[in-house]
Amino acid sequence: MNSPIELEQRYCAQNYLPLPVVLTRGEGVFVWDDEGNKYLDMMSAYSAVSHGHANPRLVKVAQEQLARLNIVSRAYHTDNLGPFLQRACELTGMDMALPMNTGAEGVETALKAARKWAYEVKGVAPDAAEIIACTGNFHGRTIAIIAMSDEEQYRRGFGPFPPGFILAEYGNLQSLEEKITPNTAAFLVEPVQGEAGIVVPPAGYLKACEQLCRKHNVLLIADEIQTGLGRTGKLLACEHEGVKPDGLILGKALGGGILPVSLFLARREVMRVFTPGDHGSTFGGNPLAAAVGLEALNILVEDDLSACSASMGDYMLTKLRKLDSPMIKEIRGLGLFIGVEIDPALSTAREVCERLMQRGILSKETHDTVVRLAPPLTISRSEIDWALDQIDAVLAEMDRLRLAS
Numbered sequence: 001m002n003s004p005i006e007l008e009q010r011y012c013a014q015n016y017l018p019l020p021v022v023l024t025r026g027e028g029v030f031v032w033d034d035e036g037n038k039y040l041d042m043m044s045a046y047s048a049v050s051h052g053h054a055n056p057r058l059v060k061v062a063q064e065q066l067a068r069l070n071i072v073s074r075a076y077h078t079d080n081l082g083p084f085l086q087r088a089c090e091l092t093g094m095d096m097a098l099p100m101n102t103g104a105e106g107v108e109t110a111l112k113a114a115r116k117w118a119y120e121v122k123g124v125a126p127d128a129a130e131i132i133a134c135t136g137n138f139h140g141r142t143i144a145i146i147a148m149s150d151e152e153q154y155r156r157g158f159g160p161f162p163p164g165f166i167l168a169e170y171g172n173l174q175s176l177e178e179k180i181t182p183n184t185a186a187f188l189v190e191p192v193q194g195e196a197g198i199v200v201p202p203a204g205y206l207k208a209c210e211q212l213c214r215k216h217n218v219l220l221i222a223d224e225i226q227t228g229l230g231r232t233g234k235l236l237a238c239e240h241e242g243v244k245p246d247g248l249i250l251g252k253a254l255g256g257g258i259l260p261v262s263l264f265l266a267r268r269e270v271m272r273v274f275t276p277g278d279h280g281s282t283f284g285g286n287p288l289a290a291a292v293g294l295e296a297l298n299i300l301v302e303d304d305l306s307a308c309s310a311s312m313g314d315y316m317l318t319k320l321r322k323l324d325s326p327m328i329k330e331i332r333g334l335g336l337f338i339g340v341e342i343d344p345a346l347s348t349a350r351e352v353c354e355r356l357m358q359r360g361i362l363s364k365e366t367h368d369t370v371v372r373l374a375p376p377l378t379i380s381r382s383e384i385d386w387a388l389d390q391i392d393a394v395l396a397e398m399d400r401l402r403l404a405s
């Protein structure tokens with residue numbers, strides 16, 4: 001019989017390079033493999049599992065909804081979409097929301113909204129709207145989204161790309177100012193860049209971007225698919241600088257680690273550009289997604305997961321910065337959204353992740369050099385202490401091997 005790994009290698013497109021482990025169960029901050037080994041999940045599915053695996057409240061709501069009503073499409077109203085979107089809007093200070101499924105769809109929705117707003121409200125000439133994104137951005141994998149990317153591998157072989165996207169240097173206000181023209185519809189930005197390697201911009205950057213956008217009548221759209229919902233220690237990462245975007249994209253943790261749920265939220269003036277038939281999604285806003293999304297938001301607030309992320313993140317960052325290893329080039333982070341940059345002259349993030357796995361920690365490299373540490377926000381101090389011991393041990397053993405060779 002073929003192993004699950006062999007079957008994936010034969011039948012699954014090889015668009016990922018997974019660590020060699022076969023997971024079969026998850027509970028809280030832990031997952032188990034098919035041999036019964038237990039791991040602390042320091043990846044939480046790129047922040048989609050902020051509530052922990054199989055969170056009992058989310059499982060209960062999902063099971064009840066599963067047995068009641070799941071997919072009807074938006075051809076009809078349902079009893080829980082309104083309450084879900086009301087909660088999301090009230091928590092984020094937005095007026096209206098458009099439900100989608102994956103993050104990339106939420107971003108596409110934001111791009112469409114920004115363009116149509118530029119034509120109908122700002123008065124940009126037909127097909128002339130420009131959207132400014134940042135160097136190092138990650139907003140998903142569709143053709144329009146990779147048209148904004150400056151990551152060669154994300155684009156190679158997938159052109160031609162739609163026009164109308166311009167890059168400004170991330171963290172550099174002057175670069176944004178230089179790229180704004182009368183045709184600029186929106187500035188799309190991650191408050192902390194995740195896939196780029198947990199890159200925190202200079203203090204004050206986002207606030208200054210907000211002011212610049214207001215001055216030029218440009219929409220500020222925050223992609224908080226990964227940074228939102230408590231990950232950086234606030235409900236939204238924008239709150240660290242008191243920034244209120246015109247549009248906001250949520251995903252990942254919004255699905256409670258159970259199913260894909262995304263939202264594009266915006267001010268009424270922006271969302272009003274959508275009229276029936278303009279845009280849609282068969283599964284977007286389905287009753288199961290709405291039930292789980294609403295409960296995911298309720299848990300975030302009631303358990304104050306943002307505060308957990310802030311205090312545990314601070315604790316972990318402080319301890320990590322005390323680790324004395326020549327392998328560590330830099331440690332960056334905000335809340336439980338942490339990247340450890342490994343000196344490429346000495347090793348790779350992949351090797352660190354493989355060794356952490358052998359010691360019962362699952363993480364994943366981002367690019368070649370960054371080890372991502374982003375556990376469920378429910379992680380305890382003692383679990384962090386244990387993880388820090390393992391990280392320390394792995395770095396020490398790699399250092400010994402390096403010096404011996």
Ligand SMILES: *Cc1c(COP(=O)(O)O)cnc(C)c1O
Nearest residue numbers: 102103104138139140194225226
């Ligand atoms: C993950 C991510 C996306 C894409 O979300 P998918 O659900 O994978 O389509 C977009 N933007 C950011 C910032 C992300 O981290």
